[in-house]
Amino acid sequence: MNSMITTVWLALLVLLGAWCSYRKCRQIHPRYKVDEDDAYHAMTDRLFIVLTLGAIALFLFRVIAIHQSWRPLTAHVDGLTLLAGLLCPTLMYLEKRGKARGLSYIGYPGVTFVLLWALCASRWSFRAFTPGDVMKVVHLFAVYLGALSVFIAAIYGGTYLTVQRRLKNKTDLGQAKKFASLETLERMIVISSAVGFAFISLGLVTGLISISSLHEQRPGGWWYEPKIILSFCVWLIYALLFNVRHTTFFRGNRAAWLSLLGLFLLLMTFAMAHTFTDSVEHSQTPVQSAAQDREADG
Numbered sequence: 295m296n297s298m299i300t301t302v303w304l305a306l307l308v309l310l311g312a313w314c315s316y317r318k319c320r321q322i323h324p325r326y327k328v329d330e331d332d333a334y335h336a337m338t339d340r341l342f343i344v345l346t347l348g349a350i351a352l353f354l355f356r357v358i359a360i361h362q363s364w365r366p367l368t369a370h371v372d373g374l375t376l377l378a379g380l381l382c383p384t385l386m387y388l389e390k391r392g393k394a395r396g397l398s399y400i401g402y403p404g405v406t407f408v409l410l411w412a413l414c415a416s417r418w419s420f421r422a423f424t425p426g427d428v429m430k431v432v433h434l435f436a437v438y439l440g441a442l443s444v445f446i447a448a449i450y451g452g453t454y455l456t457v458q459r460r461l462k463n464k465t466d467l468g469q470a471k472k473f474a475s476l477e478t479l480e481r482m483i484v485i486s487s488a489v490g491f492a493f494i495s496l497g498l499v500t501g502l503i504s505i506s507s508l509h510e511q512r513p514g515g516w517w518y519e520p521k522i523i524l525s526f527c528v529w530l531i532y533a534l535l536f537n538v539r540h541t542t543f544f545r546g547n548r549a550a551w552l553s554l555l556g557l558f559l560l561l562m563t564f565a566m567a568h569t570f571t572d573s574v575e576h577s578q579t580p581v582q583s584a585a586q587d588r589e590a591d592g
Contacts, residue, residue: 297360297416300371303352304413307345307378311406314342318402322472339386342402346382349409353379365431369422373438374412380442381405385449394482396473400452404445429500436497443490444528444553444560447483447535451553454479458547476546483549487535490556494529501525521566524559531556 317338353375357366367373385401388394415421423434457473474482531552 297356300352300356300360301413301416303348303355304371304375304409304416307348307352308406308409308413310341310345310348311402311409314338314345315402315406317341318398322399342382342386342398345405346379346386349375349379349382367423367431367434367438369415369420371412371415371420373434373441374408374415377438377442377445378405378408378412380439381408381445384442384446388446388482394450394453394474394478396453396457397449399472400456401449404449404452408445430504433497433500433504436493436500440490440493440497441560443486443493444532444557447486447490447532447553448557450479450483450486451550454483454550455547458550480546480549483553484535487532487553487556491529491532491536494525494532498525498529521563524563524566528556528559528563531559 317334321335321338353366353372356372356375361368367376381401382405385398385405389397389401423430453473454476457476457479460473461476535549535552535556
């Protein structure tokens with residue numbers, strides 16, 4: 295179910311996320327004054343905590359007040375809200391306790407992008423999920439938790455490329471302490487990719503089982519639909535990243551670029567899934583229409 299409260303709530307979160315991203319990125323600007331660092335950084339972190347609590351509260355609000363059922367993911371906006379609500383505290387934990395300094399400089403804009411995506415899914419492209427069994431629920435959670443790992447790996451990859459470029463160009467070397475080392479960032483790319491590989495594998499298996507059980511309602515050749523091909527491409531990329539420690543060819547900046555490519559293909563997969571679902575819902579065969587008419591008359 296769509297809700298205007300959700301749309302307005304998400305719009306406010308997007309504005310707050312954009313402001314936090316601006317304040318965070320300003321700290322690594324060459325003109326930034328070091329003596330403002332402590333107070334400025336603390337205020338930015340407090341604003342991001344407010345953003346985190348707002349995203350979690352919105353997800354709980356939709357589950358308790360709107361859905362009122364045991365299925366928390368009934369629409370695409372729910373999955374994106376869950377993704378943002380999990381991504382925010384994960385970023386704070388990784389940067390404070392995970393020894394991954396500088397992750398927030400890429401992570402804050404990433405969270406803002408997810409919230410903007412959720413806003414679009416709520417206001418302009420709302421899509422409710424069809425009711426299903428436990429397998430469908432497991433599939434949805436695996437997909438969005440896999441997307442969480444993909445976003446984290448891509449954030450690590452973007453941070454790796456940023457640090458590498460700054461070191462190569464010898465730009466603001468005095469601010470290098472704000473970022474983690476390249477070795478740490480590469481190791482975290484591999485770890486987050488391993489978690490993403492597990493969830494993506496689970497999402498692929500459960501998704502194929504769900505689709506195969508409805509093969510009579512699908513057009514012929516469903517197994518080579520764009521969303522399925524792209525899903526396998528994402529799975530293959532993270533299989534490579536998962537084994538990057540055993541090879542030298544995909545290490546370093548190649549692993550970082552692969553993590554960004556995996557995120558791009560994942561976004562394309564979501565787009566194809568949305569497009570294909572709409573086309574299937576509006577293209578029923580005469581036999582299916584007749585069956586629905588008999589059920590309505592009976």
